[in-house]
Amino acid sequence: MPAGIEVSIEERKRLKGKVRPWMRWWLGREWAEVRRSVRSACVEAGPERDTLVQSLKAAGAAIAAWAVSGWWFQAPMALLAPWTAIAMVGSTVYHSVRTGVQQFAIIALGTVWASAAMAFTHDQTMVAMLFTLPFMMLLGNYRRFGSQGIYGATTALFVITGGVSSTSTVGHRLLETLIGAVIGLLINAFVLPPVHLRSVRDRLVRLVRETADVLGAMAEGLREEDAVERSASWHLWAGGLTVSLQNVGEARRWAMEGSRWNPGGRLRRTGPKPPPFVEDSRWGRVCTRVLALTRTLKTISGDTELTPPSPDFLRLLSDVLSQAGRICAIETELLSGSGSGELRERRDAAFGEAWSSLSSLTDAFHDQEPSASAVGGELLLEARQLMTELAPSA
Template sequence: MSVEEGKRLTGKVSPARVRRWVGQEWAGVRRSVHSACFEAGPERDTLVQSLKAAAAAIAAWAVSGWWFQAPMALLAPWTAIAMVGSTVYQSVRTGIQQFAIIALGTLWASASMAFTHDQTMAAMLLTLPFMMLLGNYRRFGSQGIYGATTALFVITGGVSSTSTVGHRLLETLIGAVIGLLVNAFVLPPVHLRSVRDRLVRLTRETADVLGGVAEGLREEDGLEMSESWHHSAGSLTVSLQNVSEARRWAMEGSRWNPGGRLRRVGPTPPPFAEDTRWGSVCTRVLALTRTLKTINDDTGLPPPSPDFLRLLSDVLGQASSICAIETDLLSGSAAGALHERRDAAFREAWSTLSSLTGTFHQQEPSASAVGGELLLEARRLMTELAPSD
């Protein structure tokens, strides 16, 4: 390794960078803990599901290990933990898959032990390659690995009698039933609120990105921050994917779920059209920041005039205000006053866009290319932000 490479690698793991990373991680943990304790949202849902999985495992151990005195009681809590899924439907599907693969692993390993006269190494050679291949069968989903691990438990247990095999299957069934009952009847996950929560986060983050770009464009050297703007706009796609994931969980969560009758689920999620609308908004924001980044990176490309950038900043600032109002509307704030504020912000934004169009026509021909692209994306952004109502 050269000296230069050594310095570069040393710089990558500098104490200052490590401290900064630890500080960021600690701040993220604190935010998550605070949200789980004091706010309804994904963090609290994760906390509830984690505690339910732990409770299901303890209950399964109490039944199989303490009450029945089962010889392989570990299988019951192990199965129960896997059964507490994100939805009741997922628990049922997971339970069927898991019980099937565990039963196959138990039977195959027991047969191998009997065939090899309880020779551990020989039984492993006969069992593990087959169970690993079988575990990749798509019908078993993510539960396929449990076949091989169960086979290991059986083989290392060293006994292959019929009664022992029956005990292991019974313990697995106990864990599956307890896990399913806990997930279905103890605060069953409904996921209806998650769609709204994640849409609110997306609109709030969009408002922050647009507000940051608008504020930066008012500064003399604001375009130098264009790379960070583009990075922030790119992160909106992650939030948009989270909305899509929450929508899928909400649809799956309503299947075979008694939660609609056992829990107060709150208002229904926003319509799917909102997902499409905000996906288009994020695309326009990403395109705007990409164009601004191109202006800053390409020194041979003349930027638009300061007056054009000032008016563009005003348009984006008004778009940020509209996104903030949409955030309040999705959060359930007073709709009447917010609708009036939103309509007023739209009128002001379109008026500013007219001024921006007039300034564009006064541009130098060399600056028309990027100016025209920025103007077009700004108009598209305001069109996408227009609500369906």
């Protein structure tokens, strides 16, 4: 056997030994995520259960549409009904109605155009595709059709490959599409209609919890000798808060859209109302202050010309951030709906201690060397603004 092949086999064995542990780790992580999602869907209300309900509703809508069009009416193109019904079970009732109008319009256009192309070409499939698909793909990108534009071309394919272009067949296809749209809309609107009120609270609680985690990590790390060097990881972590903030805004939009044309407010127990919109703005400002603090600390580590504050100043800053993290942790419990007088007293006490630590931090700033005043002043300003946003009266 040539030497090159022997080397190749040995190299393959070596790589194989490295790949297997990585694959086991990846499969283990994925299996753990699946188990967590299944357990969450079974034991508590949340996004996982919402996904389970919507998936089962879409499957039920497809089965019901097939039962009506294929089993009862014996429609020649019954596939269109369940196919349309699945797409109709959207995230909100309003979304289902809007999607239904868009989808029925584009499917009707695809059906009529493809049928006309088949009649014009005397049922020649390849020539009918040349006349139909380029036009339907361009038409599907028209913004009024939204994400449903692709259904025009796929419907045209169904019609062309069916090989029949009579007027009665076109009418059957439109009727089957309408049956699927109506069944999907009715099931989505009257069988556990999605209301999305809880998602706002859940995502806002997650944002506040993540903010508390970042502040806690910063408070702990600032007491270490390598505090400035670890600031890059804090800044990256704090940057993830903007994603969570965007998720809160998205959930707020879903909640507003979910209440339109939705009988769910009368058919389902929706639970407590989501926190007011002012909380979104407040925690958005808090995240901005946290990100500014981490950015300033990261700047110190990357610029050798800047003089970092003294260890005493960083220790007092750690005390302020530790109390801020405690406030965020208490706010998490309050936003979760477990509000009580005791929690509010704990929050007020933590805020008082934080403000006292902030006063000590201000005194330490005045004792700084002039070369460190620029960085120390910026950290002090951001910490003060952070506490202002966290104030109970904010």
